Amino acid sequence: MIQTKTLKPLRYLVLILLAIVILGPFILGFWTSLLPTADIAKGALWSSHISFANYAEAVKQTAILRYLLNSFVISTLTMAAQLLFCSLGAYAFVFLSFKGRDLLFYLILATMMLPFEAEVIPNFATVRRLNLLNHYGVMVIPFLTSAFGIFMLRQAFRQIPPELKEAADVEGLNHWQFYWRVTLPYARISLFTLAAYSFLESWNQYLWPMLTTFSDKFRPVQDGLRQLQSQETFNNWGMIQASAVIVVVPTLIVLFVGQHYFKNGLNEGATK
Amino acid sequence: MTHLKGRQRLLALGGLFLVVLAVFVGWSVMSKPAAQAQGAKRTRIVFWHEMTGPAQQQLDTFVKDFNHSQHKYEVVPEFEGNYNEAVQKIINTHGTDASPAVFQSMDISTSQIHHTGYTTPVQKFIDADHYNVNQIAAGARAFYANKGTQLSMPFNTSQPVLYYNETLLKKYHITPPPVNPSYSDITRVATQLMDRSHKQVQGMTVEIYGWLFEQFMANAGVSLANHQDGHAGTPTAVNFTSPSTLTTMKWIQDNLKRGDFVNYGAGANAQNNETASFLSGRLGMFLQSSASIGQLTTGNHDQLGITYYPHPDGQKSNGVAIGGASLWISNDKSAHVQRGAWDFIKYLMTAKSQAQWQVATGYLALNQGSQKEAVLQKLYQKLPATKVPGEQLRAATPNATNSGIFLQGLIQERNLTQTAMEQIYNGSDIKKSLETAEKSMNSYIQGNNRANGY
Secondary structure (H helix, E strand, O other), X not given: OHHHHHHHHHHHHHHHHHHHHHHHHHHHHHHHXXXXXXXXXXXXXXXXXXXXXXHHHHHHHOOHHHHHHHHHHHHXXXXXXXXXHHHHHHHHHHHOOOOOHHHHHHHHHHHHOOOHHHHHHHHHHHHHHOOOOOOHHHHHHHHOOOHHHHHHHHHHHHOOOHHHHHHHHHHOOOHHHHXXXXXXXXXXXXXXXXXXXXXXXXXXXOHHHHHHOOOOOOOOHHHHHHXXXXXXXXXXXXXXXXXXXXXXXXXXXHHXXXXXXXXXXXXXXXHO | OHHHHHHXXXXXXXXXXXXXXXXXXXXXXXXXXXXXHHHOOOEEEXXXXXXXXXXXXXXXXXXXXXXXXXXXXXXXXXXXXXXXXXHHHHHHHOOOOOOOOEEEEEHHHHHHHHHHOOEEOOHHHHHHHOOOHHHEOHHHHHHOXXXXXXXXXXXXXXXXXXXXXXXXXXXXXOOOXXXXXXXXXXXXXXXXXXXXXXXXXXXXXXOEOHHHHHHHHHHHOOOOEHHHHOOOOOOOOEOOOOHHHHHHHHHHHHHHHHOOEOOOOEHHHHHHHHHHHHHOOOEEEEEEEHHHHHHHHOOOXXXXXXXXXXXXXXXXXXXXXXXXXXEEEEOOOOHHHHHHHHHHHHHHOOHHHHHHHHHHHOOOOOEHHHHHOHHHHHHHHHOHHHHHHHHHHHHOOOOOOOOOOOOOOHHHHHHHHHHHHHHHHOOOOHHHHHHHXXXXXXHHHHHHHHHHOO
């Protein structure tokens, strides 16, 4: 008992130090977004002209709000599609028995071993032929489902007691009814986790949109942000930093809402 | 606990609401011009560019004015990120609906873009219109021409120049470098700065940047690639070890050893750091693109001095090649669209547009008539130093060594020379480092030529 009492301040000290290390760059980033660019270029950390002018400039001069909208549309569509298709896939792997079921599942798992970057060239050639370039579709269609999502939901669905399925069969529920009324509500937490995960995954995409979008009409935030940096000339650092802060906010909101589920959900498959 | 949860949820909901609101404001703001464009039946001319900041604003203004000035075409500017990414996008989208009608591509991609065969040389339109190309600066034109054919139209054009802090030199009673300085002029100023400030101010820096390496050679009148830097035929070998190149590298290395030069490394960080040091009065001189003028004059209380690019002692300066990018017309669009693209290019190249372009961006006005325009005259009056880069451009007579290098692997060449520069700056043997780079580049060129069947 005494030991824990003396340890407590020490533990908090370590936590505070870690918090400083992790939050430091964020705070510095936020702070520089308030400074005029001329002072940032000189390397000054303090200025007498603290203001939100950079934010006003970012909104006025750049398409940052449009980028936000694009990302929002793309991420929401991707998230909804992944929830639907991953849960359907997982359902089949758990509750239907058919020939080669396990083999098929391992095949899907195998695709997880191949990083997306390695498939970029064939994927690009495909969407180019489909004439999908520079369109929302190009950023949603290749990500309608994910091996990780199927894997995670399969683990969650397997925790549903077999008695429930038997009872449902006795009640005369068909597969669609069982899927909708029992499976989904039962695995609610896993679905929330997958939703948050796929939303953020889509939100943070950089390489693929960079290759496939060519106008501000479809460009998502991460690429939009990168594009604010100048070519050869004057970089308006204050404005770029302000835009970065604007872009981070939605991510923080999703994390804030989802962290409760994140903790439970991501560990679920692992400990089982 | 439940109370807290409720508050959290409220906060989160409020935040979410704000984001959705922002998104819809964005939608309404951004979709307006598109709605207008659909109203009139004009031919869409998609224009890809890589300009940001003040240059992008000015370019958007040009587009708007051009669209107002006629009723046939609607130019749609689309921003494509940095130069390297844009080259890949241009090549890989050719022939699809997403490809541009007219695009901006960087200086060193000239040979690459030309060899794709995806473009219509602007020479075709120049001939058809009897367009007077002589009004466009010859040095800039030569860079984007091959064997008498103008491949693309030079657009945003910069010159590498030397910047110095005039206020700082005055403070330490140092005579500024002459407008066309030799290496020893620069050494003198750097050493004096170092000594008289008691090492508070660093004299000079030369960024580890292949572009600067190329310019040292150009200014000394030495070819980097054979066949006259590729202007007479496809290069088969490079020469990084000419006497003037060795002299230049030795000049930098000796000064670095003595401590009156300083090494900021390579890449965007080096550029940002040297600019920051210069603006805060800790660095006296540095070499950079004339397009940096905007950044070096806004919010800078010290007076800015500019000179030509330094040249080796005991010889006249040959002049440096331009940097920047040019405008190309894609050949996967209809003749009507290509025509519209050319009309837009012509609009950008008028004396009035070019003068406005230089004032807004720091890139040089290429139309000879621009010098008489009132906006440009006013800029020169306010900041006389801004005249220097344009004078440097006009002072040089274009020849094979100062009109850029017509070679396909220039990105590779820059990587290799930068590695060599890095080694040299850190004290390795100059000749050996350059020979290693030369050997790798030569085998790269041979492989590339064989693969392309040249």
